[in-house]
Amino acid sequence: MNEELLRIDNLSVDYKVRDGFLSAVKNASFEIRKKEIFAIVGESGCGKSTIAHSILRLLPEHNEIIKGQIMFKGKDLNQATEKELEAVRGKQIGMIFQNPLDSLNPVYTTGKQVEEGILIDKIPREEAWNRVIEMYKDVKMPDAERRAKSYPHELSGGMRQRVMIAMMLARDPNLLIADEPTTALDVTIEAQILRLIKQLRDEYGTAVMLITHNFGLVAEIADYVAVMYAGMIVETGTVYDIFDHPMHPYSSLLMKALPRMTKKEGRLTTIDGSVPRLTSDKPGCRFANRCPFAKERCFNEDPDIRKISETHNVRCFLEKGVDVR
């Protein structure tokens, strides 16, 4: 259970923009073990999707610079050739995306698109189609045979996401990257899809890297959590570490901002200020300008990741951490 599958070391991603570089991710480090559900949480634009896409080198614009190591099964994917990556994509690491309508090609039936991936392994067509139907049943697609012959626009959002999951698990990868898989779906479907992902993890033993902005969702299914803010991973730990003892002011303030059924408070708390523009050369903690506990040091020095317990790490100068609740 504790075998390491993916280890990311000091990953930085910079985007080339007109007036220099934008630091989307800075010095991210974490590891995912086999069969684990690892969640990365953070607000929009904090770089969580960038991390997910850079693992398989799927960033769309090709104007990015990726530094650091992406060790997958003892091999650095950041140094891999395009050909080596092709062998990893789909076969070893599958990936599903935010909007399942855009992610499927409108001119092919969904079954054909799932089959296309299976056929890469040089499997006879008939056998591949049987595998498609089998996968459709595994992802609880109602009326699997007919749905395999449907076009994407004939399916609902939830069904399309099931197709994506079927497509990406069809070749039995070790890791599934799910980039906000339920953001475009409504709440009941969200619950179904999440239950499905968890169930498939138990069944296939596929580790899952879940990218989301939804804390509730994390609490429900994740084993390990990384909290991101403005391109930096500020805290990592087990779900219990993060939810019960948040050490970083940002995670702590976020917990306070969550609506809770048990408390009778009129308004939700918010964090003042806004996310700074991220240039890579600026020193200091990126949360400093919004942090109520910031000292002078926070604006001038980069805090390092500090180990608190075997599983819990935090990137903050505050020795004892904060719990604002």
Added chain:
Amino acid sequence: MRDYIIKRLLIGILLLFSVSVLVFAMLFLMPGDPVTVMAGPLAKASELEGLRHQYGLDRPIVEQYITWLSKMFHGDFGISYKYRLPVWQLLQSAIPVSLYLTIITLIIEYIVAIPLGLLCAYKKDSLFDHITVNVTLVLTAVPSFWLGVLMILVFAVKLQWLPVSGFESWQNYVLPICTGFLGGIASTLRLVKSEAIDALHEKYVVTAYAKGLKKREVLYKHVLRTSLIVVTVNVFMSVPWLISGYIVIEKIFGIPGMGNLMVESIVKQDFNVIQGTIMIITALTVLCNILSDIVLGILDPRIRISVTGGDQ
């Protein structure tokens, strides 16, 4: 799919009908009287009356129109005043010549433009992209009458590789096809390129990569396949345009196609021929539109649904 085709056909027939009304009305809207043109300026009033009666021009307009239309259905477009031949006979010899010229040009154009456009989209902003796009753009900006004459000068007069004009052998077609091809390539290439760039930015292309497909497979199966939808439609749409639009090229190289026939008839006020050519070009346009709609329906399942409510 069947309902879809029937619907397209009905719209096409309606369109043809409207154009025929306009073409017929043209005769009455034009200054002057066809009878005076026919009989000449020295004809007596009684002679004009006689001619008018002979051609049925003294009947009510609606009745005239119906006779004209029903005759046309039977392939009778009347007699050319200039050639003293049935208009249908003239059209029969001109249409194949034009089709031959335009279809070969189109085929060559798309065979060249599709891979080039795809490559330009894939290697956007590279040196290859810049050179290809700009060279073709310059060629398009050059007017075809100038390019045609230049080609004649170089390949027919100076080098004497190819004949100057005529339409007897395949060699006669080389220069006009080249002229048409060079004039049209840029717009086709740009269309392919912009469509391919759009497709490259689609999320399903990322999915295709994430699936583990090779670059070439992604380009062929996902990028090219979807960008070809609009390109195919464009092929059909440009056929009628080409037939009438090759006027200049046909004129320069002395090719007796539809363009040439139309210009001649307008200059000579050869009414029946003008009406005939316009009706044929309209029919072709309508036909190509229907064909392109059908092909579009086949290529893009979303359109099939929106028109017919699905295959179920």
